[in-house]
Amino acid sequence: MISPPPPPTDGPLTLEELQLAARNKGMPLEALRYDVTPVGMHYLLVHFDIPALEAATWRLRVGGNVARGLELSLDDLRSLPRVTMPVTLECAGNGRARLHPRPISQPWLVEAVGTAEWTGTPLAGVLAAAGIAPGTVEMLFVGADHGIEKGHEHDYARSLTLDEAMRPDVLLAYEMNGRPLEPQHGFPLRLLVPGWYGMTHVKWLTRIDALNEPFDGYQQKTAYWYKRSPDDPGQPVTRIKPRALLIPPGFPDFLTRTRTLDADRTELRGRAWSGGAPIARVEVGIDGVWTEAKLGAALGTYAWCSWSLDWDATPGEHVLSCRAFDEAGSSQPLEQPWNVQGMGNNLVQSVRVIVR
Ligand SMILES: Nc1nc2c(c(=O)[nH]1)N[C@H]1C(S)=C(S)[C@@H](COP(=O)(O)O)O[C@H]1N2
Ligand SMILES: [Mo]
Numbered sequence: 001m002i003s004p005p006p007p008p009t010d011g012p013l014t015l016e017e018l019q020l021a022a023r024n025k026g027m028p029l030e031a032l033r034y035d036v037t038p039v040g041m042h043y044l045l046v047h048f049d050i051p052a053l054e055a056a057t058w059r060l061r062v063g064g065n066v067a068r069g070l071e072l073s074l075d076d077l078r079s080l081p082r083v084t085m086p087v088t089l090e091c092a093g094n095g096r097a098r099l100h101p102r103p104i105s106q107p108w109l110v111e112a113v114g115t116a117e118w119t120g121t122p123l124a125g126v127l128a129a130a131g132i133a134p135g136t137v138e139m140l141f142v143g144a145d146h147g148i149e150k151g152h153e154h155d156y157a158r159s160l161t162l163d164e165a166m167r168p169d170v171l172l173a174y175e176m177n178g179r180p181l182e183p184q185h186g187f188p189l190r191l192l193v194p195g196w197y198g199m200t201h202v203k204w205l206t207r208i209d210a211l212n213e214p215f216d217g218y219q220q221k222t223a224y225w226y227k228r229s230p231d232d233p234g235q236p237v238t239r240i241k242p243r244a245l246l247i248p249p250g251f252p253d254f255l256t257r258t259r260t261l262d263a264d265r266t267e268l269r270g271r272a273w274s275g276g277a278p279i280a281r282v283e284v285g286i287d288g289v290w291t292e293a294k295l296g297a298a299l300g301t302y303a304w305c306s307w308s309l310d311w312d313a314t315p316g317e318h319v320l321s322c323r324a325f326d327e328a329g330s331s332q333p334l335e336q337p338w339n340v341q342g343m344g345n346n347l348v349q350s351v352r353v354i355v356r
Pocket of ligand 2: 045090091092093198199
């Protein structure tokens with residue numbers, strides 16, 4: 001059962017996009033001031049409905065191509081080695097709403113990001129306990145949520161290669177910022193794959209299966225591909241591309257969000273991250289002239305770092321931008337790239353300010 005996706009449009013936002021935008025939410029940019037994003041300000045993306053799960057009856061089943069199937073309660077998982085790490089999560093669709101024509105889906109601008117302290121147990125330990133059998137190529141992660149996307153009915157599910165799944169920093173996470181996961185962020189358990197775009201971090205985990213063939217479910221084979229045209233085989237979406245964001249200075253106009261500030265020395269501040277490699281530098285563009293910013297230490301291997309730059313704000317209208325460069329040599333485009341699903345659009349952010 002396949003229905004074609006709605007064609008991209010240059011028209012006004014549709015009611016369907018508005019409906020998604022009102023259910024899901026971005027992080028307010030002023031929350032870039034926090035090292036660790038308060039849970040209620042972290043971005044949120046839920047494809048279907050938030051499932052009703054109870055800690056007392058919920059179980060994680062580990063099966064497929066394993067020596068011993070496991071059935072684990074939340075207490076079982078909590079009794080395993082405990083690891084806490086800060087991780088920056090970003091939705092692969094961040095930036096989609098600026099594309100021309102606009103792919104119809106969750107219409108993010110730039111706010112689909114957040115950094116939390118995640119606590120859980122390394123997945124590798126649970127997989128070792130189950131005994132991954134020879135011939136396993138991928139691990140499949142299945143959520144409790146269910147729905148239809150572009151005509152395909154499915155449980156939300158994604159896979160990882162066995163090598164990626166065995167990375168020591170991949171977690172089965174049951175806490176966010178020191179508290180049990182909120183229902184919307186995956187209670188009672190979610191996958192955490194530091195460095196990867198959000199779709200990989202499967203929430204409401206109920207099943208993990210060892211597969212001896214690559215998974216071909218909707219969220220793996222159809223969604224989350226960089227394609228230049230509908231018949232381009234494309235490339236899978238994997239790790240987070242570099243991005244820097246600026247805390248909009250001054251105060252906003254309610255409707256347009258244009259900023260007003262007084263002529264003075266102003267400290268411009270923001271955050272930068274990349275899932276591919278550490279951030280090497282951040283540049284700030286003031287009316288198109290780029291200056292290197294002062295870079296703070298990263299909060300963690302897979303968490304953002306702060307940056308700042310003093311700016312002598314002179315009266316008039318200005319456009320402020322920022323861009324991140326990582327140690328692998330990746331950066332952010334100044335011209336809008338385009339792909340069919342609107343994935344990984346890390347065009348530089350621009351903030352309009354009026355200095356008085
Ligand atoms: N089970 C399940 N897991 C999921 C999703 C989902 O809809 N269902 N959405 C994914 C996507 S696309 C993103 S960007 C992240 C968002 O995580 P957050 O809402 O905790 O920020 O969860 C991912 N995990
Ligand atoms: Mo996402």
